Amino acid sequence: QSAQFTVEFPAGKKLAESCELSLDFRYSSNLDFDKSLVSVCINDVPIGSRMLTREGADNTTEVFTIPPDIEIYGDFQVEIIFDFQAGDEWCRLTPEDTPWAVILDTSMLKLTAVDNMSLSFENFPAPFVRDGSMNNLQIIMPDENKDEDMQVMAGLLLTMGRYLKDNRGSLAVKKVEDAYSAEANRIVIGKLGGENLRDELNLPVSVNSGMAFLRRSAYGEESEAVLTITGEGAGMLHTLNYFGNTERLWEIKGDTFLTDGESLYCYRMTPETDEPAAPEAASESVSQKGPMLLIAISISCLVLLASVMLLIKYGRRESDEK
Structure with missing residues (x-):
């Protein structure tokens, strides 16, 4: 399961230090928590992954630091990817038991931009x-x-x-x-x-x-x-x-x-x-x-x-x- 978001970013700028994504979300509790995780990519480049835990199912926050050297030229895409593993009983799941996740609108993307003087x-x-x-x-x-x-x-x-x-x-x-x-x-x-x-x-x-x-x-x-x-x-x-x-x-x-x-x-x-x-x-x-x-x-x-x-x-x- 994944979700993509397009972020407007001016050409001629680059990311500075301390940029990060604060991701608020919740997910189903019927997962194999030894194998299920959430990952974040920017323009198809992974910037981090976190294991999902049973304690965080109702509501959790994960903070991902965005590397300042990632290549961004103008608008870019943020993709949130959930890799769900439901254990050995996955073939018996009913539609109501299908693993799910919800990204909350309280999630925040903190961006600091500086001039990119590279002429290209x-x-x-x-x-x-x-x-x-x-x-x-x-x-x-x-x-x-x-x-x-x-x-x-x-x-x-x-x-x-x-x-x-x-x-x-x-x-x-x-x-x-x-x-x-x-x-x-x-x-x-x-x-x-x-x-x-x-x-x-x-x-x-x-x-x-x-x-x-x-x-x-x-x-x-x-x-x-x-x-x-x-x-x-x-x-x-x-x-x-x-x-x-x-x-x-x-x-x-x-x-x-x-x-x-x-x-x-x-x-x-x-x-x-x-x-x-x-x-x-x-x-x-x-x-x-x-x-x-x-x-x-x-x-x-x-x-x-x-x-x-x-x-x-x-x-x-x-x-x-x-």
Whole structure:
């Protein structure tokens, strides 16, 4: 017997010390108390079990400590599982004698949350959405919008809207020339300056694929981030398989991914830490391409590897068709 409860938890937060579940319940007394127990899982990860006792059948409380290192990204599930053993006479039980348990509404879930500064897709839509509001977000669009640019922006905003609790916060859409005029979290989509972003970054993406990567901003505060979404031709639309679908967001991990709509390659290119890494210092005369080229150096090798794998897959497919 089991019961599941969904708990709302903000993205961009993590559990702190002293989180616990105080479970009030009662259960039938016709059990084999040498073998019957209650267990608690969070997102299918067990956090503890307790043996049931005859003395606690009428009313009992069990406290389960929630480990602070358990991986929780946004809303999570708590599952209470009762493992009943009725002894050797179980086959003679009438329906009225069937073992049972009741979870009382006086049960309490004590949660303490702290900011999760780790920049990863597991935390998405943080840091762009924070505490249910848009977190000083700028979306940077190409000077000349294509249909795929608008589709990606629309799908992305619809997904992020699912995490909003109010209409506060700041959201602006800007062109490239205004991209770095103020401190903000930024999402860069598609082409920059009329050129394909792949050409700006010199990325070896030679198939119909889309990619996205998260990085600390080289401008403004250390806590600010930049999400870049680009692709070869209409391949950028493949990123909507994840950004445009809340049920598939959990599939993207790390801070860089490449997809052709069928295969997904995820990487972590920067160290995973709770503290934001200090951004590269940028002189006032540096061009807008400068920070992007620095990013390209760090990710080109893995993107090349993923591209080769995709090319091999398509090459084999063509051979099979012949």
